[in-house]
Amino acid sequence: MRKPCCEKQDTNKGAWSKQEDQKLIDYIKKHGEGCWRTLPEAAGLLRCGKSCRLRWINYLRPDIKRGNFAEDEEDLIIKLHALLGNRWSLIAGRLPGRTDNEVKNYWNSHLRRKLMKMGIDPNNHRLSRKLPHTCNSSTTSSGLRKNVNDDHPMINSGGDINCDQVISDSASCLENENSRGLPDLNLDFSSSIASAPIFNVPDELEKQNQNDPKKELYSVSASPTLLLFH
DNA sequence: AAAGCCACCAACCGCGGGAAT
DNA sequence: TATTCCCGCGGTTGGTGGCTT
Numbered sequence: 001m002r003k004p005c006c007e008k009q010d011t012n013k014g015a016w017s018k019q020e021d022q023k024l025i026d027y028i029k030k031h032g033e034g035c036w037r038t039l040p041e042a043a044g045l046l047r048c049g050k051s052c053r054l055r056w057i058n059y060l061r062p063d064i065k066r067g068n069f070a071e072d073e074e075d076l077i078i079k080l081h082a083l084l085g086n087r088w089s090l091i092a093g094r095l096p097g098r099t100d101n102e103v104k105n106y107w108n109s110h111l112r113r114k115l116m117k118m119g120i121d122p123n124n125h126r127l128s129r130k131l132p133h134t135c136n137s138s139t140t141s142s143g144l145r146k147n148v149n150d151d152h153p154m155i156n157s158g159g160d161i162n163c164d165q166v167i168s169d170s171a172s173c174l175e176n177e178n179s180r181g182l183p184d185l186n187l188d189f190s191s192s193i194a195s196a197p198i199f200n201v202p203d204e205l206e207k208q209n210q211n212d213p214k215k216e217l218y219s220v221s222a223s224p225t226l227l228l229f230h
Numbered sequence: 231a232a233a234g235c236c237a238c239c240a241a242c243c244g245c246g247g248g249a250a251t
Numbered sequence: 252t253a254t255t256c257c258c259g260c261g262g263t264t265g266g267t268g269g270c271t272t
Contacts, residue, residue: 014241015266037257053258054241089260100260105239235271242264251255 012046016055020045024052025060058101065097069106077103078111082125 012020027043033056036049045052058064069077073095080091088100088107095103112122119127 016241050243050258051241057259058240086261101240104261109238233272235269237269238267240264240266243262244260245262246260247258249255249257251253 011040011048011051013051016059020047021055021060024056028056028060054101058099063097064099069098069110073098074111074114077107078115078125081107081111081122 023043023045027039031042036053039045039049039052040047043052047055076095077091080094084090086104088104092098092100092103107122115122115125121127
């Protein structure tokens with residue numbers, strides 16, 4: 001039998017001190033990442049392995065890009081969220097130097113509001129019923145089709161992406177938005193960060209798909225969506 | 231100047247998948 | 252085959268600082 005992850009009564013919680021950070025950095029520089037369970041003791045830290053892993057991945061890793069998100073990063077997050085939903089680790093994987101936690105926080109604090117201001121429901125990327133303005137009626141009536149199995153409109157219960165729905169909504173809304181001088185979401189994937197090949201379906205997703213039929217939607221549906229976005 | 235409110239973000243918690251036993 | 256544990260993920264919380272009243 002294995003030991004539990006950590007003896008919780010013996011571990012520190014809360015903010016990390018500079019000394020703790022340094023111990024973690026030094027240890028990982030020497031021994032590399034991994035073995036989070038044994039790392040704290042080996043590194044002389046009174047933390048649980050989970051806490052060490054989080055601190056390293058979200059804050060201490062040398063390749064982390066800190067600071068504000070660029071506009072193209074924002075656009076990319078919005079587009080990927082429309083495709084993938086709250087799969088923050090997958091979204092962050094397409095944004096070099098960004099962590100899932102950072103992307104999630106940024107979404108919740110900035111991008112959700114931004115979309116809502118534009119009259120787009122951030123949960124499903126459709127036009128909201130409570131619009132700050134009115135889009136044309138035909139778009140609205142067809143665009144609010146309820147998906148009872150999944151709040152995410154682009155992913156139905158069968159694992160396919162209802163991209164046409166969202167795209168027509170977004171496009172028609174954007175037409176109106178642009179005519180009013182409001183920001184453009186720029187739904188052209190091809191213009192996003194060059195260093196992050198987005199929809200050459202990532203290897204890791206391919207592998208996941210092979211093992212997990214539920215995840216098939218990532219690769220199967222990405223291509224037609226791209227075509228429509230273009 | 232103080233109190234209240236809000237936004238941001240680091241960190242924690244609980245859960246699920248998969249590997250190890 | 253069943254059980255246990257590790258790892259990674261997404262949701263949520265709590266501390267902090269800035270802004271408004």
